[in-house]
Amino acid sequence: MQVYTLHEGSYSVDISKKFVPFDPTKDNPKDRPASLFIHVQPFLVKLKNELILLDTGLGYSNADGKLYLHENIKKAGFNPDDVTMVLMSHLHFDHSGGMVHDYNGKMELSFPDATYVMQRGEWETAFSSTSSSYHTEIFDFIQRNAQIKLIEGSGQLTNEISYELTGAHCPFHQVFLIDDGEDKVFFGGDVLPEPEELIRKFIAKYDFDGRKAMELREEFGQKAVAENWKCLFYHSKSKSQAFIEQDGDRYKIV
Numbered sequence: 657m658q659v660y661t662l663h664e665g666s667y668s669v670d671i672s673k674k675f676v677p678f679d680p681t682k683d684n685p686k687d688r689p690a691s692l693f694i695h696v697q698p699f700l701v702k703l704k705n706e707l708i709l710l711d712t713g714l715g716y717s718n719a720d721g722k723l724y725l726h727e728n729i730k731k732a733g734f735n736p737d738d739v740t741m742v743l744m745s746h747l748h749f750d751h752s753g754g755m756v757h758d759y760n761g762k763m764e765l766s767f768p769d770a771t772y773v774m775q776r777g778e779w780e781t782a783f784s785s786t787s788s789s790y791h792t793e794i795f796d797f798i799q800r801n802a803q804i805k806l807i808e809g810s811g812q813l814t815n816e817i818s819y820e821l822t823g824a825h826c827p828f829h830q831v832f833l834i835d836d837g838e839d840k841v842f843f844g845g846d847v848l849p850e851p852e853e854l855i856r857k858f859i860a861k862y863d864f865d866g867r868k869a870m871e872l873r874e875e876f877g878q879k880a881v882a883e884n885w886k887c888l889f890y891h892s893k894s895k896s897q898a899f900i901e902q903d904g905d906r907y908k909i910v
């Protein structure tokens with residue numbers, strides 16, 4: 657199985673929840689007080705009969721008006737129209753912005769030939785929530801124009817793809833495991849967004865249920881070691897794809 661990291665860049669985000677591009681070579685973090693600095697990277701997975709996108713990034717475009725996501729997919733050797741499935745861990749803006757994009761002032765589907773797979777509770781939350789993390793206009797457009805598959809709880813999506821409703825980061829967050837018989841690839845979304853979170857145990861304020869998220873990270877870390885999962889880290893600033901090893905009572909990122 658081939659996995660490609662689609663780097664969308666670094667951003668700072670403050671209380672306004674707007675994501676402002678941050679270039680470490682020329683921007684000074686001190687100019688952005690009370691900000692969180694994050695990296696954003698969706699993943700592309702090539703299976704025999706599917707081309708899968710895991711989350712869609714912010715959906716920002718370069719100076720030529722081209723979606724970073726599309727450019728990155730082309731760099732990996734594919735066409736955006738080749739994507740057959742878009743698997744969404746959850747629908748916060750930093751994961752769902754790229755589901756659609758602006759083209760000459762009009763909204764368009766970023767992946768017109770794909771099925772967008774979402775957890776039903778998360779889909780409903782995206783319409784009913786008053787949180788600014790959900791940009792409802794995206795989902796209004798998706799509802800009218802995209803092929804949608806709503807899944808519930810945990811289960812098997814195809815022979816190769818299973819999903820698990822985890823909650824924790826938000827009430828209906830889900831994770832995916834892709835197993836083609838040779839490799840096992842785990843996408844933990846924002847329950848396991850960075851490899852460092854396996855090493856340092858903590859309860860995060862940005863999680864809906866921080867304790868549960870912490871326990872899930874421990875559980876997924878153990879499974880990753882035991883079953884030789886390749887883990888994909890959506891917000892990592894260092895390694896975006898890694899195997900996990902046990903080193904005494906600690907984890908080691910390989």
Ligand SMILES: [Zn+2]
Nearest residue numbers: 748750751846
């Ligand atoms: Zn996120």
